Amino acid sequence: MHKKTLLELSQTLRKREISSVELTRYFLSRIERYDSQLNSFITITPELALQQAQLADDSYKAGTADLLTGIPLAHKDIFCTLGVKTSCGSKMLDNFIAPYNATVVEKCQAAGMVMLGKTNMDEFAMGSSNETSYYGAVKNPWDTAAVPGGSSGGSAAAVAAGIAPIATGTDTGGSIRQPAALCGLTGLKPTYGTVSRYGMIAFASSLDQGGPIAKTAEDAALLLNVMTGFDQRDSTSLDRPTEDYTAHLQRDIKGLKIGLPKEYFGEGLDHEVAKVLEAAIKELEQAGASLHEIHLPNTHLAVPVYYIIAPAECSSNLSRYDGVRFGYRCENPKDLIDMYKRSRGEAFGAEVKRRIMIGTYALSAGYYDAYYLKAQQLRRLISNDFQQAFQQVDVILGPTSPSVAFNLGEKANDPVTMYLSDIYTIATNLAGIPALSIPAGFVNQRPVGLQLLGNYFSEARLLNIAHQYQQRTDWHQQKPQGFA
Amino acid sequence: MTWETVIGLEVHAQLATKSKLFSGSATAYGAPPNTQACSVDLGLPGVLPVLNEEAVYMACKFGLSINANVALRSVFARKNYFYPDLPKGYQISQYELPVVERGNLLIELEDYEKVIGITRAHLEEDAGKSLHEDFQGLTGIDLNRAGTPLLEIVSEPDMRSAKEAIAYMKKLHSLVRYLGICDGNMQEGSFRCDANVSVRPKGQETLGTRAELKNLNSFRFVERAINYEVDRQISILESGGTVLQETRLYDADKNETRSMRSKEEANDYRYFPDPDLLPLIIEPDFLQEVKSHLPELPNDKKQRFINDYGLSAYDASVLTASRELADYFEETVQTSSSDAKLCANWVMGDLSASLNKYNLEITQAPISAAHLAGILRRITDNTISGKIAKQVFELMWDGAGNADEIIEKQGLKQVTDTSLIEKIIDDVIANNPTQLADYRSDKDKLFGFFVGQVMKLSKGKANPAQVNELLKKKLS
Numbered sequence: 001m002h003k004k005t006l007l008e009l010s011q012t013l014r015k016r017e018i019s020s021v022e023l024t025r026y027f028l029s030r031i032e033r034y035d036s037q038l039n040s041f042i043t044i045t046p047e048l049a050l051q052q053a054q055l056a057d058d059s060y061k062a063g064t065a066d067l068l069t070g071i072p073l074a075h076k077d078i079f080c081t082l083g084v085k086t087s088c089g090s091k092m093l094d095n096f097i098a099p100y101n102a103t104v105v106e107k108c109q110a111a112g113m114v115m116l117g118k119t120n121m122d123e124f125a126m127g128s129s130n131e132t133s134y135y136g137a138v139k140n141p142w143d144t145a146a147v148p149g150g151s152s153g154g155s156a157a158a159v160a161a162g163i164a165p166i167a168t169g170t171d172t173g174g175s176i177r178q179p180a181a182l183c184g185l186t187g188l189k190p191t192y193g194t195v196s197r198y199g200m201i202a203f204a205s206s207l208d209q210g211g212p213i214a215k216t217a218e219d220a221a222l223l224l225n226v227m228t229g230f231d232q233r234d235s236t237s238l239d240r241p242t243e244d245y246t247a248h249l250q251r252d253i254k255g256l257k258i259g260l261p262k263e264y265f266g267e268g269l270d271h272e273v274a275k276v277l278e279a280a281i282k283e284l285e286q287a288g289a290s291l292h293e294i295h296l297p298n299t300h301l302a303v304p305v306y307y308i309i310a311p312a313e314c315s316s317n318l319s320r321y322d323g324v325r326f327g328y329r330c331e332n333p334k335d336l337i338d339m340y341k342r343s344r345g346e347a348f349g350a351e352v353k354r355r356i357m358i359g360t361y362a363l364s365a366g367y368y369d370a371y372y373l374k375a376q377q378l379r380r381l382i383s384n385d386f387q388q389a390f391q392q393v394d395v396i397l398g399p400t401s402p403s404v405a406f407n408l409g410e411k412a413n414d415p416v417t418m419y420l421s422d423i424y425t426i427a428t429n430l431a432g433i434p435a436l437s438i439p440a441g442f443v444n445q446r447p448v449g450l451q452l453l454g455n456y457f458s459e460a461r462l463l464n465i466a467h468q469y470q471q472r473t474d475w476h477q478q479k480p481q482g483f484a
Numbered sequence: 485m486t487w488e489t490v491i492g493l494e495v496h497a498q499l500a501t502k503s504k505l506f507s508g509s510a511t512a513y514g515a516p517p518n519t520q521a522c523s524v525d526l527g528l529p530g531v532l533p534v535l536n537e538e539a540v541y542m543a544c545k546f547g548l549s550i551n552a553n554v555a556l557r558s559v560f561a562r563k564n565y566f567y568p569d570l571p572k573g574y575q576i577s578q579y580e581l582p583v584v585e586r587g588n589l590l591i592e593l594e595d596y597e598k599v600i601g602i603t604r605a606h607l608e609e610d611a612g613k614s615l616h617e618d619f620q621g622l623t624g625i626d627l628n629r630a631g632t633p634l635l636e637i638v639s640e641p642d643m644r645s646a647k648e649a650i651a652y653m654k655k656l657h658s659l660v661r662y663l664g665i666c667d668g669n670m671q672e673g674s675f676r677c678d679a680n681v682s683v684r685p686k687g688q689e690t691l692g693t694r695a696e697l698k699n700l701n702s703f704r705f706v707e708r709a710i711n712y713e714v715d716r717q718i719s720i721l722e723s724g725g726t727v728l729q730e731t732r733l734y735d736a737d738k739n740e741t742r743s744m745r746s747k748e749e750a751n752d753y754r755y756f757p758d759p760d761l762l763p764l765i766i767e768p769d770f771l772q773e774v775k776s777h778l779p780e781l782p783n784d785k786k787q788r789f790i791n792d793y794g795l796s797a798y799d800a801s802v803l804t805a806s807r808e809l810a811d812y813f814e815e816t817v818q819t820s821s822s823d824a825k826l827c828a829n830w831v832m833g834d835l836s837a838s839l840n841k842y843n844l845e846i847t848q849a850p851i852s853a854a855h856l857a858g859i860l861r862r863i864t865d866n867t868i869s870g871k872i873a874k875q876v877f878e879l880m881w882d883g884a885g886n887a888d889e890i891i892e893k894q895g896l897k898q899v900t901d902t903s904l905i906e907k908i909i910d911d912v913i914a915n916n917p918t919q920l921a922d923y924r925s926d927k928d929k930l931f932g933f934f935v936g937q938v939m940k941l942s943k944g945k946a947n948p949a950q951v952n953e954l955l956k957k958k959l960s
Contacts, residue, residue: 080530093529100523102530199530205759234532235761313759316562319573320527324625336623340566363564363754372756 001026002162006071006219013070020056020070024049024114027072030163034483037144040157042077042135043085044117052114059112069112074164076155077118078125079105080199088201089121089133092321092328092347102199103231104168104210111226116164120154123349125175125203127151128421131412132351141480142446146405149179155213156183161483166223169213172203173306174425176211177437181400181449184439186220187213191456192432193238196231202317204310207429216476217466221245248460249467254288259393263299264424270403276441276448277399283472292393296385301378302427303419308362308375315359383431390455398424400437400449434459438466439475486686489714491649491679492641495656496634497666498674499542505609505633506533513672517626525631527571532760539633542665543583543607544774549663549781550602552587554771560761564754569612569625579755582606591651600652601640608634646710650703653677662782662807670701677706681713693727697741699734709734713741785810793824802832808846812853820857822864834877851880858887869948872896899946909958912937923959
């Protein structure tokens with residue numbers, strides 16, 4: 001049952017071969033059985049899940065069920081869930097019971113989906129390995145000595161181990177795509193403004209975007225259909241006609257022009273990973289795509305620009321965690337300043353503090369022009385690189401991550417090396433364009449992710465290519481051992 | 485040495501929108517603490533701001549009425565600082581690109597007029613309130629006010645005395661009320677002011693070091709605080725000291741200003757564009773719409789009062805000082821069909837005097853414009869004299885009914901029956917032989933005496949014009 005795709009599960013439910021309550025119990029028991037090895041969930045919500053499953057079964061009986069009604073999913077613990085702890089992976093919000101549902105949560109609920117629980121993540125989504133979580137590191141199902149990637153590491157690990165059929169994630173600099181790559185999954189970061197950010201706890205507002213982490217491109221398209229849509233509560237949400245992202249999955253990709261940026265295949269990319277990608281590229285060529293070498297000359301600026309803009313925004317976004325109204329407050333504060341200092345000092349982890357410090361510095365009087373303003377200007381250049389490339393090619397192909405999953409603890413004390421592991425994913429967030437990662441092979445039994453980048457609103461096209469690739473390969477069907 | 489005072493004002497006008505600047509919570513004053521604060525106002529994790537269009541409409545209205553440039557593109561920025569009543573740890577304001585730039589306002593003083601430059605006006609959200617009194621060593625936070633829309637109006641340092649500052653502030657106060665964008669209630673904090681004050685030797689071009697005065701929540705306090713501060717700065721300079729750039733708090737009880745924080749202690753607000761809000765783009769059509777619904781502005785109204793009603797510039801100025809007073813006057817003219825000057829005299833005279841006496845606003849007047857018009861109608865059609873009218877006014881103020889009822893009930897109707905008046909005159913003449921003899925030897929001198937006697941005998945009700953005419957005839 002846990003190997004089934006969403007459409008297969010949907011059919012099983014529709015035929016009443018299984019009820020949603022039974023399906024939900026099945027996944028809850030898998031969580032119970034396997035998650036102690038993975039630590040992929042922060043909160044499991046069995047009662048709520050079974051209630052929702054019962055409602056789903058009722059709507060099947062009443063004949064009002066939608067395509068995904070009754071299918072369980074897991075939400076990254078960054079999405080606010082009414083009446084359920086929403087920690088964002090931080091001690092700061094360990095006691096925070098959200099009094100409202102995020103738009104994404106609301107939409108999934110309205111589609112009849114069943115929430116199994118909230119998945120582990122890097123604290124406030126700041127991290128690429130899931131090691132910054134207050135709730136402990138998450139382990140990669142392919143090798144529990146390895147990280148699952150981050151920040152949506154819990155979601156990726158849960159789906160990869162088949163303890164959740166699908167999950168939501170968020171991506172600020174690669175936080176959906178990189179863990180999807182490291183766990184052998186399909187993860188998509190949509191065009192900025194496509195998925196509402198309302199109720200999605202902000203890390204860097206101009207970069208954050210929610211999206212699906214799934215076993216297949218088709219599954220990702222189905223959940224994306226549910227997650228997207230204009231939301232008047234988010235001023236950066238785009239008011240566009242709704243789209244069916246599954247509509248073009250079956251199209252062949254003859255004549256597709258794929259751009260291969262020179263900068264994505266040079267120094268820094270693991271040789272073995274490069275070989276895996278070469279094979280995948282050949283596969284796409286055989287399917288009718290043409291290959292074109294392109295340049296994204298400002299690629300080298302992406303990491304430094306990102307590490308000004310994201311911390312600047314986070315330093316302000318995280319100011320609300322002051323111990324006054326909600327969240328952690330230190331014991332016996334002497335006075336106001338003591339309360340601020342100790343509440344924040346005791347509840348934020350090292351990586352969050354580091355980024356708040358960087359961001360505060362970058363925005364300070366006298367430094368603003370040299371850092372923040374400069375970074376915004378360079379951001380425009382990075383964005384222009386893509387626009388120029390998309391005049392020549394339909395999509396851009398590259399690695400998702402320079403290497404396969406690294407070992408737990410390997411980079412934890414070296415933030416710069418850790419930041420560099422996001423080199424291929426960060427530029428898309430800066431430009432606001434969509435990108436996805438799909439499994440393309442293995443190096444040392446650890447999955448390799450292939451990344452496809454498209455122009456604004458090209459999600460359907462990207463999913464189409466991914467689906468066609470998955471029709472020709474079976475990398476996405478490989479399962480880690482030990483989670484039968 | 486003679487010193488010149490330089491003053492610039494920052495006025496915060498609370499916009500009269502129903503809901504907050506970035507959330508749907510109500511803005512009504514005086515609700516129980518934290519009952520008008522939703523998840524957005526509380527700054528809960530995950531919430532996002534959505535701009536209130538009505539507030540933008542009001543800002544545009546203001547911009548157009550001060551001949552300013554309304555920016556078709558402006559940007560909301562975050563002003564970052566920690567304070568318990570600032571839920572998000574930043575205030576959403578406008579910084580580099582405000583919605584209104586470069587306007588001006590004409591102010592009138594006793595013997596001159598002056599144009600005061602307005603540098604900018606921008607939209608921002610208010611903070612909540614910290615309540616220190618009632619919680620025994622703890623501080624209570626009330627977030628009802630958090631997120632309330634404010635228009636911060638920043639003047640050029642164009643004012644040269646406390647009097648000019650007051651004139652500017654009053655003019656601004658009148659304008660925002662005219663426009664219906666702010667209720668102007670200073671006690672409730674809907675209209676607040678900070679003053680930047682410096683002094684320099686007369687003739688010097690460069691500005692002196694300024695102090696920013698806070699907590700000036702009445703016109704009187706603004707004047708007193710500025711005067712105190714000017715004296716303080718001059719005495720520092722005259723004794724060879726230097727003025728520090730700092731923020732000073734006005735203490736109304738002691739009538740003094742005292743230092744709150746120096747420039748060095750000032751926060752670095754780390755302004756940057758709010759990534760949760762797109763730049764505010766105002767379409768030319770929207771601006772045109774605002775323009776077409778702009779009410780008549782004080783200066784236009786004043787000019788119309790001069791032209792249409794033949795009022796003096798002074799009268800027109802007084803009557804247009806507030807929209808409510810102007811409306812009251814116009815309603816009086818229209819319903820009474822009386823001479824506008826007569827109406828103006830009554831509104832500015834008896835009515836204003838009584839309002840002052842009881843410390844009432846025009847909107848609280850116990851006599852409505854329609855009722856006052858009733859009195860004036862009876863003066864115009866000679867039913868009562870001006871003097872009797874004052875009696876009617878007094879009775880009306882005390883709630884005795886409308887003009888006709890009072891005149892009827894009290895028998896105040898003017899006597900116009902010639903024979904009746906003649907009979908009184910005859911009695912007066914008969915009873916005052918000495919005065920009659922005097923009058924006849926030196927005519928003009930005692931005419932008034934006879935008028936007075938006749939009016940007295942008629943209990944003021946005889947028509948004064950008829951009395952004059954008949955008396956002249958009889959005495960000659």
